[in-house]
Amino acid sequence: MLKIINTMALVVTLMAGLSSCEMKDEILGKDLMSGDTGLLSLNVETGKSSRGTTDKVDQFPVTITGKDVDYTKKFDSYADLQAEGEVTLPVGTYTVEACSPGEFLSTMNEPFYGGKLENVKIEKGQTSEISVVCTMQNVKISIDLTEEFLATYDDWEFNVTDNKGHIETYTKSENGNTPAPVYWKMDERVETIYINGTAQTVGGETVTISGTANKSSLPEYEEGDDTSFIGGDELKIEFNPVKVEGSTPGIESEGVEIKITLFNQEKNENVEIPVNPGTEGGNTEEPGTGEDGDGGEETVAVPTISFPKSTYTLPDDSDENANVTITAEAGLKSIQVEIIAGNDAFSVAVNGMFKGENPFELIGNKELSAVFESMHIQLPEANDTEYIFPVGNFFPILSDSAFGPTTASDGHVFSITVTDQNGETVSSKLNVKVTK
Secondary structure (H helix, E strand, C coil): CHHHHHHHHHHHHHHHHHCCHHHHHHHHCCCHHHCCEEEEEEEEECCCCCCCCCCCHHHCCEEEEECCCCCEEEECCHHHHHHHCCEEEECEEEEEEEECCCCCCCEECCCCEEEEEEEEEECCCCEEEEEEECEECCEEEEEEECHHHHHHEEEEEEEEECCECCEEEEEHHHHCCCCCCEEECCCCCCCEEEEEEEEEECCCCEEEEEEEEEHHHCCCCCCCCCCCCCCCCEEEEEEEEEEEECCCCCCEEEEEEEEEEEEECCCCEEEEECEEECCCCCCCCCCCCCCCCCCCCCCCCCCEEECCCCEEEECCCCCCCCEEEEECCCCEEEEEEEEECCCHHHHHHHHHHCCCCCCEECCCCCCCHHHHHHCCCCCCCCCCCEEEEEHHHHHHHHCCCCCCCCCCCCCEEEEEEEEECCCCEEEEEEEEEECC
């Protein structure tokens, strides 16, 4: 009993001591604003005229974070900071950040701006004047269907992807003749853009669209330069009709030439990126041999994932080719597939079909081999350099009335991740929507 009374007395004494400001500072942390302070005069800019909702500087939230002092000051907008005037801060070193309002999403319809300035020193009784320049943090992808292309082709569907999760599908019915640009928040290791699909001529001929473009193919690229696409890069992908040699030597047929121009914000200039041709209908120039080709030592290509189109609708597309073509010049090490069910009924079926293993490994998965054999799907082996995963073999199951139509906006999603023997990994996805 005496111990409890003593403890209570100690608590009362402590609370009484905390009523003193000095004691509060000692125990809860000193009020830094009561010590030496200085002023911060901050200017935030983008260097761009206002064109949308994401580059209005007065709406940019601002955060001032101490590096050697435990103090943070946040403003909901630059306008709020300006209303306060010069910001009073405890003496120390700070990082100042500003960015577009809202969340920085993986795919956006407008650019996202951000800027950071480190090692900003606040000294006693002095005013530090600084500017934070916010630059575009995502990569702009725009499509240019030339007048010649529109006059030659009556319909088209093609994908633009980085094989790291971004994939944009363009069709005449949904995008028309002037597709709107998109802005991607790129993974730091994206070095290649892939374009594939088909187009139909006015006369009804189907032509393959295929090509890849590497940033390292830039004419001014030098050893040691950044080979990845980074925030601020603006890619313009232009499609033009060309005549290419057909399957019969000497006979020309319709084809599509892909030209990519990169706007380099740092250098404020446009530079054309040579596009490596696909197997059919792509740019006819051989990589490494053209005017801009380096002709140097060849490097092993990263894995690729491609398919005729990214979204299928059942039952209308039941008979269409839905083969996913996977290549790995260095040899396959892993192919993981995750099926994200588009309704509850199929979710239960997926769980039972693959025994709760989702994503599941295709290479060396003996437990699931019987399931795939019944669907006439042959599994790949390690070190294979090419594999065809026939998603269309799932169509009869997905169309079964027992599962009904999809309720998720993306339908049933087949998410595929490929890793080669060099450890290079790419990912992509294919959607299957069921209407009835």
